[in-house]
Amino acid sequence: xxDRGMDTRGRWxxxxxxxxxxxxxxxxxxxxxxxxxxxxxxxxxLTRLAERQTLQWLAxxxxxxxxxxxxxxxxxxxxxxxxxxxxxxxxxxxxVLDTGTTPNPSFRRLQVRVALADRPDETLLRTTTxxxxx
Numbered sequence: 052x053x054d055r056g057m058d059t060r061g062r063w064x065x066x067x068x069x070x071x072x073x074x075x076x077x078x079x080x081x082x083x084x085x086x087x088x089x090x091x092x093x094x095x096x097l098t099r100l101a102e103r104q105t106l107q108w109l110a111x112x113x114x115x116x117x118x119x120x121x122x123x124x125x126x127x128x129x130x131x132x133x134x135x136x137x138x139x140x141x142x143x144x145x146x147v148l149d150t151g152t153t154p155n156p157s158f159r160r161l162q163v164r165v166a167l168a169d170r171p172d173e174t175l176l177r178t179t180t181x182x183x184x185x
Contacts, residue, residue, distance in 0.1 A: 105140070106142065106175055109142055110144055110176040111165075111176055112139050113139055114165050117163055118161065118163060121148070121161060127159070128182065132149050132150075133148050142167065144167060144175075145171050146163060148161060148162075149162040149164070153181065157183055158181050160179065160181055161179065161180050162178075164177050165177075
């Protein structure tokens with residue numbers, strides 16, 4: 052009886068299998084690694100974006116509160132810069148109100164800049180409005 056792995060001359064016969072070669076498997080793994088790395092970076096970018104969007108939304112609330120406080124104050128705002136603390140959503144923000152003059156003395160220009168309290172150089176929101184004399 053003949054051994055199935057031997058040819059007629061007694062040598063091992065090379066059989067062509069239906070599977071993948073080692074090079075093909077390694078190439079597929081390399082492609083998958085690149086795709087997974089790109090997916091991981093995209094996921095991290097989306098996470099950072101969601102966090103920043105939440106912080107900007109909370110900063111918007113702080114800016115709106117500061118502007119409403121100026122509008123409700125019966126005293127016409129004097130030109131100058133003042134800094135306030137604001138807490139929203141468990142975060143601490145620093146609100147900088149820069150009150151400037153306009154060509155019309157009955158109006159003041161208010162610039163509001165909001166940043167995280169522990170990162171004051173990183174501005175999250177900047178807005179400008181005009182308020183009139185009451």
